[in-house]
Amino acid sequence: MSVKLMQGNEAIALGAIAAGCRFYAGYPITPSSEVAEVMARELPKVGGKFIQMEDEIASMAAIIGARVGGLKSMTATSGPGFSLMQENLGYAVMAEIPCVVVNVQRLGPSTGQPTAASQGDVMQARWGTHGDHPIIALSPISVSQAFDLTVKAFNLSEKYRTPVILLTDEIIGHMREPIELPDFTTVEKYEHVVTEPPETYKPYSNRTDVPPMAAFGRGYRYHITGLFHDEVGFPTQRLDEVEPWLERVNSKLERNPDDILLYQADYQPGARVAILSYGATARTARHAVKQMRARGEKVNLFTAYTLWPFPEKAVEALADSVERIIVPEMNLGQLALEVERVAGRRKVTRVNRANGEMVTPDMILAAMER
Numbered sequence: 001m002s003v004k005l006m007q008g009n010e011a012i013a014l015g016a017i018a019a020g021c022r023f024y025a026g027y028p029i030t031p032s033s034e035v036a037e038v039m040a041r042e043l044p045k046v047g048g049k050f051i052q053m054e055d056e057i058a059s060m061a062a063i064i065g066a067r068v069g070g071l072k073s074m075t076a077t078s079g080p081g082f083s084l085m086q087e088n089l090g091y092a093v094m095a096e097i098p099c100v101v102v103n104v105q106r107l108g109p110s111t112g113q114p115t116a117a118s119q120g121d122v123m124q125a126r127w128g129t130h131g132d133h134p135i136i137a138l139s140p141i142s143v144s145q146a147f148d149l150t151v152k153a154f155n156l157s158e159k160y161r162t163p164v165i166l167l168t169d170e171i172i173g174h175m176r177e178p179i180e181l182p183d184f185t186t187v188e189k190y191e192h193v194v195t196e197p198p199e200t201y202k203p204y205s206n207r208t209d210v211p212p213m214a215a216f217g218r219g220y221r222y223h224i225t226g227l228f229h230d231e232v233g234f235p236t237q238r239l240d241e242v243e244p245w246l247e248r249v250n251s252k253l254e255r256n257p258d259d260i261l262l263y264q265a266d267y268q269p270g271a272r273v274a275i276l277s278y279g280a281t282a283r284t285a286r287h288a289v290k291q292m293r294a295r296g297e298k299v300n301l302f303t304a305y306t307l308w309p310f311p312e313k314a315v316e317a318l319a320d321s322v323e324r325i326i327v328p329e330m331n332l333g334q335l336a337l338e339v340e341r342v343a344g345r346r347k348v349t350r351v352n353r354a355n356g357e358m359v360t361p362d363m364i365l366a367a368m369e370r
Helices: 007-020 033-046 054-068 079-084 086-095 122-127 141-160 170-175 239-251 281-294 312-321 335-343 360-368
Strands: 002-007 022-026 049-052 071-079 099-107 111-119 134-140 164-167 176-181 265-266 274-277 300-304 306-308 324-329 350-351
Touching: 002 141, 002 265, 007 033, 007 071, 007 099, 007 141, 007 164, 007 170, 007 176, 022 033, 022 054, 022 306, 033 049, 033 071, 033 170, 054 071, 054 079, 054 086, 054 099, 071 079, 079 086, 079 099, 079 122, 086 164, 086 335, 099 141, 099 170, 099 306, 111 170, 122 134, 122 164, 122 306, 134 141, 141 164, 141 170, 141 176, 239 265, 281 300, 281 324, 281 360, 300 312, 312 335, 324 335, 324 360, 335 350
Parallel strands: 022 049, 022 071, 071 099, 099 164, 134 164, 274 300, 274 324, 324 350
Antiparallel strands: 002 176, 099 111, 134 306, 265 300
């Protein structure tokens, strides 16, 4: 272990390299540019490739192509660039191509304020690309966790053959904290093992939730398309081929909640109020809870690290244990919509700020008193 002082964006880049990322394609955009800067410097040292693309559309296409060829891949952006990536993100979902997309959120809509913090892309992460599709989105609350969740993002992406979004924000991306870096050779890395010979290999077999992915061209050749396809990858309109694929892909995450749903529950017996938070706002929530408990008041704290799939059962249990749930966010109430869906609107109190500034502990305390 070595202790270093670094930014969240730097920790993300190093986490990617530790997880086995060997290809990065991206376009610089505030407040994510440090991710690209570190990857440009460090990837060549481990035999990886860095390419600065002409735009975010091409960036997403490049990391898809690199992963098809066998390299774990990543890109990083912010809100406007994330918008441009949505079509190719959907392609990666349909073709079941693992990759990691980092979105360091900033204030929007449009170009907004590039240096101001936001959590305004929560719903875009879930529903940005068209059609029904599963997605994983993780949200760190510290620099150390930015490293850990980047590693987790790569492993989940590979294990379930899906794009994974690391949904962080300007505050986590630019803040500096000491972090203990592990020996990268000891970091857990998920790798696909293909035992089927090329002549019988089916890249989209429905016999298992996640068929292993062979690197294209390394003895294996198969068809890849954004159209609905059969088990060997060729386009199809046959319902007996489309429906098994739909069921498998839209259920593979639901069937593995213990592996995917990451959260921390800090409960006190007899608490009547809970705070549910994520990202940089979770730091504010923790401070507010500390102040309340110092006054002898009981309050539950739920911190979500996996935003999508939404940890519905855990939030359901939280709602059953208290009379009210406070949801602070740097937006106008995006994840609160999901909490309201599970707990009921009357049980949820929103604390919102969408002007580029952090939600403060006093704002949460005021909501508690109301």
